[in-house]
Amino acid sequence: MRPVKAVDTEDKDLILGFKRGEADAFDRLMALHTDKVFALAWGVLMNREDAMDAVQEVFIKLYRSLPRFSETDNVSAWLYRVCLNHCIDRKRRVKTSRTELTDDDWERLQGHESDEPEYRAYQSEVGRVIRSAVDKLPERQRVVFILRHYRLLSINEIAQAMGCSSGAVKAHLSRATAHLRDRLTGTIVFGVGEVGRK
Numbered sequence: 001m002r003p004v005k006a007v008d009t010e011d012k013d014l015i016l017g018f019k020r021g022e023a024d025a026f027d028r029l030m031a032l033h034t035d036k037v038f039a040l041a042w043g044v045l046m047n048r049e050d051a052m053d054a055v056q057e058v059f060i061k062l063y064r065s066l067p068r069f070s071e072t073d074n075v076s077a078w079l080y081r082v083c084l085n086h087c088i089d090r091k092r093r094v095k096t097s098r099t100e101l102t103d104d105d106w107e108r109l110q111g112h113e114s115d116e117p118e119y120r121a122y123q124s125e126v127g128r129v130i131r132s133a134v135d136k137l138p139e140r141q142r143v144v145f146i147l148r149h150y151r152l153l154s155i156n157e158i159a160q161a162m163g164c165s166s167g168a169v170k171a172h173l174s175r176a177t178a179h180l181r182d183r184l185t186g187t188i189v190f191g192v193g194e195v196g197r198k
Helices: 004-017 024-046 048-068 075-093 102-110 117-135 139-149 155-162 167-182
Strands: none
Touching: 004 048, 024 048, 024 075, 024 117, 024 139, 048 075, 048 155, 075 155, 102 117, 117 139, 117 155, 139 155, 155 167
């Protein structure tokens, strides 16, 4: 994950470019944030198609709002907040069925970190077991776990998205990890040690 300051600087440059009428500025801004927004949307909605629709809606809102952005506005925080609110509203209006992500979707969330055969074998053998356990977590724990452990958002970014303190995020993450360890004990070796990371 790139340092937050570097992302913020790039965001600001692209916003300025958008305001100057640069044709590709918005596309580049979208490319920087799409995976994180998708992960947040799926973490709440647990439905791939609904999450993709939410991403589209969020970026339409961003496009319309960008002319009013100032240099001090945090694009990431704005996107996470708008996405979370949109998904919660959608969930209240429409009762959706929970569906698992495809293998391609989960690889997108995790990033293409390694092409080693052992890594691919590990994913194919235990990936579905882990996914099933994550699906059964309480909603806030599930959202926090997905956003944190698939290398998407920092603790502070998750706190911004969920409108809570970083301490609350760490507590949800700790509970989620404990639940998963309980459920997966005897099935696979599972260890997560990122709770304290920023």
